[in-house]
Structure formats: structure tokens, C-alpha cells
Amino acid sequence: MKALARVLMALLIFSSPALAQQIGGTIRGQILPARGETDLPGIVTVRLVGPGIQQVTYLSGNFFSFDGLRDGSYTISVNAAGREEVSRELAGFSADRNDMVTIVLGDRTPDKDLPPEGNTVVDLKTLKVPEKAHEHLQKGLEFLDKSEFEKAAQHFDAAIKIFPDFYQAHNNLGVACLKMKKIDEAEKEFSRAVEIQPENITGLKNLAYIRMNQGRHRDAIAPLAKAVRLDANDAKAEMYLGEAYIVAKDVVNASDHFLKALLLDPSLAHAHYRLGYIFLDEKQYDQALKHFQGFLKLNPETGREEVQTLVGKLEQFFKDSLARMSTTPPPTSQSQDSGTE
Helix, strand or coil: CHHHHHHHHHHHHHCCHHHCCCCCEEEEEEEECCCCCCCCCCCEEEEEEECCEEEEEEECCCEEEEEEECCEEEEEEEEECCECCEEEEEEEECCCCEEEEEEECCCECCCCCCCCCCCCCCCHHHHCCCHHHHHHHHHHHHHHHCCCHHHHHHHHHHHHHHCCCCHHHHHHHHHHHHHCCCHHHHHHHHHHHHHHCCCCHHHHHHHHHHHHHCCCHHHHHHHHHHHHHHCCCCHHHHHHHHHHHHHCCCHHHHHHHHHHHHHHCCCCHHHHHHHHHHHHHCCCHHHHHHHHHHHHHCCCCCCHHHHHHHHHHHHHHHHHHHHHHHHCCCCCCHHHHHCCC
């Protein structure tokens, strides 16, 4: 029913003559490497804030573009992991022109948590675990691989009794409980694993996912947001975080994480699906069409007919817009109007 309502809304939108022509200026830009460097580091985030608009894009190359902009002043902010943020102000931008800006990436920020070069990072909590507890952990993992979840849980529990702060054992006990449909116990063990080791990425994701599976998306945002900060290359975690923000009605953050998920893995159909509707609601029809088409190219198992209908309406909308523009006569000059020879 919700999908049907969106289709009907799309019909109402498309019938509006005020939207027949997409207007507005464009800001294009190039990101250059930081001083003394030759390449950009991984993913670069570019955010545009201006009158009635906030957009973000993620780059794997050097160039970005923001379209359909009104008159006004804009701020462009550029971020990358481990770099200082760089901002550029564009005052008095006019919607009847296209601007090109060049921004140099920020310098590296000092990381106080990094050890001296040549040293190896050691998890002190793991170093303290007695050998017998490690043995129970390994036996538990063997039973877990064989889907003998009760026996696996017994060994993980034995490891925890020997060393209560064995966060890996807590996490794996949570997995075993989850497999046995003991949801409350599973969440308790994942929470304990994160409490013992707050930067335990696996525990953070497990805690977030079990909460999302229970429909508690808002409760999943904090652990999942921390997990993606610690691991910037997990496309599915980015997508799930986008989904959590969608349920929390935070569309800006949802869009950010869906876009980043697709930058990391363009084959995530659900991210295309969600972005299509986000851009449709924001009346950015070209972007909506792009993501709906991307969704269909991935041959999804569900939602195909619904999205095909929307794509057809969007394509017709653009055809009608072009037809109206081509039949509009050009304005006559003053001299023609006055009849001068």
C-alpha cells in the first residue's frame, strides 16, 4: 500500500507544470591531493550546504558536481579519513551560471592512538586470557562450524567462567544463542562483548543487527555508526546504517550512508532502491531515475514491477518536459516588438 501511495504521489508530481523544466545552476569541482602528495587517499566526502539544500557525494576520483542550485551563498566541505577538513565559501552564486572550483585536500591529522613505527599493536585483554580459556574458545568454534550450537555454547560459557572479560567468547556465545533462537541472551552477550572491548567491531555489528532484526532500528544506530567509523570499507554495514536512519526519519544521514555503500559496492540493490525514493521525494528526478535504473539492472527478486512502473513515469516526465521546451517560441527582441525597420 505504501508503494502504491508513492506511485500515486509520483503521478501528482509529474502533472505539475511548474516542474516541467529543471532549472538551476551547477557547481563543479576538482579535489587535488594534499601538499607534497600525488594521490587522494581512498574515499573523499564532499558536502554542499546552501539555501534550502544539503547534499553529499563520495568520490573515488577527483571530480564532483552539484546541480539544480538556486541563487545564494554555498559552503563546500571536503573530508577524508585521517585528514583535516577543508571548507570553501562561494558567496553570491547565481543560478543562471555554472561555477568551477578547485580544492586542495587537507593535511594529515596526527593519530595519537598509533604505536611507534615498527611496533605491532597487541590486544592486552586477549594477552591476559589463560590458555585453558583459549582452548574452550577453539572447541566452541569447531562445534559452531558443525551447527552443534548447544555444545558450542557450553564451551564458550566455560571460557567465560575461566576469564569473565574474554570478549571474543562473549561474542561467540551470543552467536550460538542467536542460532538457538535465544534472542535476549544473544543481545546480552553482544552487549557484554562491546562493554569489555568498545572497539570490538564484530560485537558492535552483531549488537546492531540483532536490534534491527527486532525492529529496534534507533537502538542500532549508535553501535553501527561506531562500527563503520572503525571499519570504513564494509559496504553492507553502511547500507544497514542507512536503513536504520530511514526508519528514524533522518533522511540526510540515510542518504549519506546509502551513497557510501554504493561507492564501496555498486551491486547493493537495496541501496539503489532506497536512494531512488529519497531523490523522488526531494524532486531530484534525474537522480531518482538513475538509482531506480541501477536497481533494475541488478535483477532484484522483489520490487521489480513496482520500480519498472516508476521508471516508466519518470522517463515519460522527461520526454514531456523536452517536448514542452522545444515547442516554446523564443522571446522576440524589443526592436521586433516595436516594429522598427
